[in-house]
Amino acid sequence: MHWHLGDEAALARAWRAATPFPHVVIDDLAADPEALLAVLEEEHVDRYEGDLFVFEASAPEPRSEELRAVRASFASALAPVLARVTGRSLGRADMRAYAYRVGHYLLPHTDHREGLGRVLAYAYYLPSPTPPNGGELELFRCTVDGGAITAVEPACVIEPRANRLVVFEVGDASLHQVREVLAGLRISLAGWFYP
Amino acid sequence: MSLDLLFGATSIVPDAIDGLAAAALRHQRFTRYGLLDRGSYEIAEGVAVPPASIAHAAAATGRTLRVIASRVLRLSAGDYVLAHHDPLRDDNPVELVLDLSAVAVPDADVWYRRRGQPFFRVPSAPGSLAIVERGPTVTSNHAYVSRQRPDAVVVRLIALLG
Numbered sequence: 001m002h003w004h005l006g007d008e009a010a011l012a013r014a015w016r017a018a019t020p021f022p023h024v025v026i027d028d029l030a031a032d033p034e035a036l037l038a039v040l041e042e043e044h045v046d047r048y049e050g051d052l053f054v055f056e057a058s059a060p061e062p063r064s065e066e067l068r069a070v071r072a073s074f075a076s077a078l079a080p081v082l083a084r085v086t087g088r089s090l091g092r093a094d095m096r097a098y099a100y101r102v103g104h105y106l107l108p109h110t111d112h113r114e115g116l117g118r119v120l121a122y123a124y125y126l127p128s129p130t131p132p133n134g135g136e137l138e139l140f141r142c143t144v145d146g147g148a149i150t151a152v153e154p155a156c157v158i159e160p161r162a163n164r165l166v167v168f169e170v171g172d173a174s175l176h177q178v179r180e181v182l183a184g185l186r187i188s189l190a191g192w193f194y195p
Numbered sequence: 196m197s198l199d200l201l202f203g204a205t206s207i208v209p210d211a212i213d214g215l216a217a218a219a220l221r222h223q224r225f226t227r228y229g230l231l232d233r234g235s236y237e238i239a240e241g242v243a244v245p246p247a248s249i250a251h252a253a254a255a256t257g258r259t260l261r262v263i264a265s266r267v268l269r270l271s272a273g274d275y276v277l278a279h280h281d282p283l284r285d286d287n288p289v290e291l292v293l294d295l296s297a298v299a300v301p302d303a304d305v306w307y308r309r310r311g312q313p314f315f316r317v318p319s320a321p322g323s324l325a326i327v328e329r330g331p332t333v334t335s336n337h338a339y340v341s342r343q344r345p346d347a348v349v350v351r352l353i354a355l356l357g
Contacts, residue, residue, distance in 0.1 A: 051278045051306065051336035103341055107275055108231040134342075140231060152231045175232055180273075180342050 001073040002031040011085045020141035020155040022086065023168035029124060033163040037126045037187065039066045040097050053106040055178075056099040070189070071095040074124075079193060082167060088119050093193045100135050100186040106178035108140060108152075111170045111192070118170045118192040126187040127162040135160045135186035139168070140175040147172055160186050204328040205307070205315045206255050211324030212245060217295040220245075221350045223267050233280035236337070237269040244291070244354045252289050252326045252356055260289055260356040267295070268337065270303065270349045276337035278308055285331045286357055292317050292325040293352040300347045304338045319349055 005011065005026060015024045030036055042064045045056040062068045075093035083090040111121050123137060137158040143151035152175060158166055168174060170192065178186075212220075223239030242265050253260050268276070292305055296319060305317035305325070310332045317325040327333070340347050 051275075051308075051338070054339075103343060105339060107277065107339060110232065142232075149230060149232050152229060177231075180339075182343060 001036075001070065001077075003029055003074065003077045004031065005029070005078065005081050008081060008084060011081075015085050020139055021169055021171065021174050023139065023166065024085065025158060026165040026167070027161065028163055029165040030163055033127050036070060036189070039064070039070055040126070040187070043067050043097050045097060045099055052109060055104045055106065056101065058097040060094065060096060062095065067095070067097065074189075075193075082120060082193065086120065086169065088169075089195045090119060090193045091195055093122070094191040095189055096191060098186075098188045098190055100132065100178065100181045100188075102181055102183060104186075105180040108175050108177040110172060110174045110176075112172050112174060117194045119195060120167050120193040121170050121174070121190075122165060122167045122193065123160075123188050123190040124165045125160040125162055126189065128185045128187050130184040131162070132160060132181045132184035132186040134179050134182040136179045137166055138177050138179055140177075142173040142175050144173045149173070149175065160188065204256055204326070206326050207317065207320075208251050208324040208326070209320065210322050211248060211251060212293060212295070212322050214322070216245065217322060218297070220267065220352060221269075221295050221297070225267075225269055232277075234276040234337075235274045236276055237271075239267045241265060242267045242352060244352065245293070248291055248293055248324050248354070249356060251324055252291055255326045256289055256328055258289065263288060263355040263357045265352065265354040267350060267352050270337060270340050272340050272342045272345050272347050275339040278306075278311070278334040278336040281334040281336065283331060283334065284329060284355075287331070288329055289356040290327045290329055290335070291352070291354040291356065292327070293354070294319065294321050294323045295350040295352055296321045296348065300340060300344065300349050302338060303340050303347065303349045305335055305351070306338065307333060307335045309333055
């Protein structure tokens with residue numbers, strides 16, 4: 001597998017300039033995104049439903065050797081670069097496959113949990129046989145007081161374009177959501193980088 | 196036996212309010228709640244609770260009840276209330292959910308959860324009254340209202356009785 005991250009200096013500038021919190025969007029990441037999609041054909045997904053979300057996802061630990069290999073390749077290629085871009089110490093990454101069908105969503109949340117060690121969150125969008133209408137990643141600008149969010153406003157919408165990677169910093173103000181998919185299918189690989 | 200199981204009665208009374216009375220209660224001075232990590236909805240507080248609803252709850256639970264708090268929530272397409280926005284209560288109140296909506300909205304349910312696990316679903320059913328005896332680990336959430344139905348509106352009177 002080959003991953004194209006592009007110009008590190010440009011990524012670092014984009015990271016520092018990004019609002020409402022540090023993030024970067026990298027298009028044309030994988031040399032062969034269709035091959036990545038093929039890996040998922042053997043990966044089982046289950047439906048997950050809670051007050052915050054409805055989606056389908058693979059198990060936290062990939063069942064297939066092929067997806068474990070993608071995760072290892074992704075982490076080893078990206079962690080050193082993203083560490084330099086973001087100035088954060090990065091080691092391993094986890095990875096799950098997600099399928100958002102019509103009516104699926106993930107409501108606003110920060111990903112931040114004490115003790116879990118999530119440093120960066122990422123989502124990589126795969127080619128879809130029926131590209132989604134909806135399913136955008138939306139970032140919010142928050143005012144935080146004493147660890148609690150006291151004001152929220154929409155700030156940034158990122159389309160789930162095929163072969164696009166989005167990476168953002170996880171913190172108590174990194175409020176984001178996946179908008180409801182209104183048509184089509186949104187397929188992604190997503191997870192977090194850890195120290 | 197845990198307190199959760201001592202305080203766990205649930206029931207749904209269909210046709211607990213007629214259409215005209217529900218329509219009158221739908222008209223409130225709403226303000227929008229916008230801390231999106233907890234919920235997205237409109238709210239009017241301190242709304243009078245129909246005495247018949249309190250009587251239903253008293254009959255269902257065998258308790259003498261008075262209103263502790265009440266509010267009307269209005270959820271449109273894209274709105275929701277998350278479970279962690281509903282504070283835990285250790286005084287074991289009875290909660291009423293009176294559906295004031297004009298029409299049913301599929302999947303726009305209220306879910307009651309015990310230690311986060313769903314144990315009672317209140318479907319969207321105009322005119323219905325849900326009665327829940329809350330234990331100390333119970334929270335509720337109002338499910339996301341799909342944008343596939345852009346005109347959907349759910350209106351509920353929520354009352355805490357004790």
